[in-house]
Amino acid sequence: MTTWITICDTCKQEGWDAGDMAQTDGEVLAELIETAASGIETVKTRRVSCLMGCKNACNVAIQGEGKLNYTLGTFTPSREAAEGIVAYAAAHAESETGQVPYRTWPQAVKGHFVTRHPPLPKE
Template sequence: MLRAVESGAAVVVCSTCRRSAAAREDEGGQRGGALLAEALRAVQRDEPHLAGVAVQEMPCLFACKRHCTVHIRAPGKVGYVLGDFTPDREAARAILEYATHHAVSEEGAVRYAQWPDGVKGHFITRTPPEGYLCT
C-alpha cells in the first residue's frame, strides 16, 4: 500500500479527485486531480523558481466531499491539506507559491501576508509532523 518517495518538500495531489463539486471528469475523461497535477508540473516547467517542491500523486486523500485536494508537506514541518481548487494554472501557481514559502519556513508556518490569494479559503486541515504537536 505504501510506496517510497524522496524525502523533502512536496505537494501531494489526490490524483483521483473530482474536477469540481458538480463534475467528476472533464470532457476527455480526466479526473480533476490528474488535471491539477499536470497544471502543477506545467507551471514548474515555465517558472523554475517554483520547481524546488516535488509534485507527487496519490490516489485518494479521503477528502471526497471536496475536490482537487492537495497535501503540502515537508519533513519536520506542519503539513496542510487544501482543496476545492479549479484544476488550472492559476490554482497551480498559487499552490506552488505557498508550498515554496512552506518549504523554507522553520516549522511550516507561513505568515498570512505571504499567502497567495489563490490559497486563501482553501485550507481543510493542518497536520503536525511525527513526534510533535502544535502549540
C-alpha cells in the same frame, strides 16, 4: 529543505461526468501543478489516488519533514490555482517550521485550507 505537494489525481468535482471525462479534475490539476513546479529545487510533486477528501475536491497536501503539514481543497483545476499552490509550497519549504505568514499567502490558496497537521514526533 524539500516540500512535497501530494496531489489527489482521482478527485472529481460535482458535474464532472457532464464533461468529456477524458481526465479527472485531479489529473488536470496535477498536470498544472507539475508544470508550475518544474525547475523549483525545493518543491517536489507526487500523485496519489485518493486523499479521501471527496467533498473538497480538488485536494492537495503540502508536506515537509519536521514541519507543519497542510491539506488544501476545493480548488478549480486552473493555472492560477496551480501557481498559487506551488508558490505556497515554496514558501513552506523556506520556513523552518512550515508555518507561512498569512500576509504572504498567494491569493489563490486563501480559503482553501482544510486541515493542519503537526510534525510527527521523531520517536
